[in-house]
Amino acid sequence: MQKHILIVEDEPAIRDMVAFALRRAGMDPAHAADARTAQNMIVERVPDLILLDWMLPGMSGLDLARRLRKEDLTRDVPIIMLTARGEETDRVGGLEAGVDDYVVKPFSPRELIARINAVMRRTHGTDADGIVEVGGLKIDSAAHRVYAGVETVPIGPTEYRLLHFFMTHAERVYSRSQLLDYVWGGSVYVEERTVDVHIRRLRKTLEPYACDALVQTVRGAGYRFSTTPSA
Numbered sequence: 001m002q003k004h005i006l007i008v009e010d011e012p013a014i015r016d017m018v019a020f021a022l023r024r025a026g027m028d029p030a031h032a033a034d035a036r037t038a039q040n041m042i043v044e045r046v047p048d049l050i051l052l053d054w055m056l057p058g059m060s061g062l063d064l065a066r067r068l069r070k071e072d073l074t075r076d077v078p079i080i081m082l083t084a085r086g087e088e089t090d091r092v093g094g095l096e097a098g099v100d101d102y103v104v105k106p107f108s109p110r111e112l113i114a115r116i117n118a119v120m121r122r123t124h125g126t127d128a129d130g131i132v133e134v135g136g137l138k139i140d141s142a143a144h145r146v147y148a149g150v151e152t153v154p155i156g157p158t159e160y161r162l163l164h165f166f167m168t169h170a171e172r173v174y175s176r177s178q179l180l181d182y183v184w185g186g187s188v189y190v191e192e193r194t195v196d197v198h199i200r201r202l203r204k205t206l207e208p209y210a211c212d213a214l215v216q217t218v219r220g221a222g223y224r225f226s227t228t229p230s231a
């Protein structure tokens with residue numbers, strides 16, 4: 001799966017340069033020129049990472065970062081701040097706001113891509129090449145394939161997205177509505193019981209490889225992907 005990166009930047013020259021660099025690196029960029037537009041876009045589709053300019057017209061990048069960290073939907077989305085020289089003295093404020101990293105302008109496309117990959121490895125457990133391994137399963141996002149040991153696991157598209165989300169967010173409990181937001185996207189109307197249907201299918205898919213127990217039901221809360229057997 002291509003990484004969807006939202007660029008929030010009011011300077012068109014920087015925005016275009018960044019979008020170009022991301023596309024060349026195999027990522028899928030979108031952009032907003034101010035915080036309010038960005039918020040609307042994020043509700044429509046939660047990005048894999050946000051590049052956030054510090055100085056924006058209206059709400060500042062820092063204020064937007066604080067807001068995103070307060071919302072369930074965006075709490076875990078990694079944020080890299082783009083700052084002008086001098087603004088980095090205010091780093092502490094950014095770290096308190098939950099920003100994952102900084103890139104100081106002017107930066108090279110190569111430096112930016114390296115930072116993005118480093119932050120994604122740290123936060124999603126996968127880099128832009130998209131290899132992720134948990135509990136004997138391996139996902140190659142670029143090839144869109146799942147492996148159990150050396151065997152290729154045949155898997156449906158929704159089960160794939162669900163498994164990919166679980167493997168990159170292991171050991172944490174997600175409610176049905178959170179899974180709908182993250183896996184199906186906020187703009188699609190799907191009933192919560194649809195989640196249960198696809199969880200069942202995912203377990204069936206993993207059963208022949210003795211990996212179905214990784215997908216755990218947490219009573220009254222939702223689901224969790226965990227390598228620790230559930231009690």
Ligand code: CA
Pocket residue numbers: 009010011053054055056
């Ligand atoms: Ca700016």
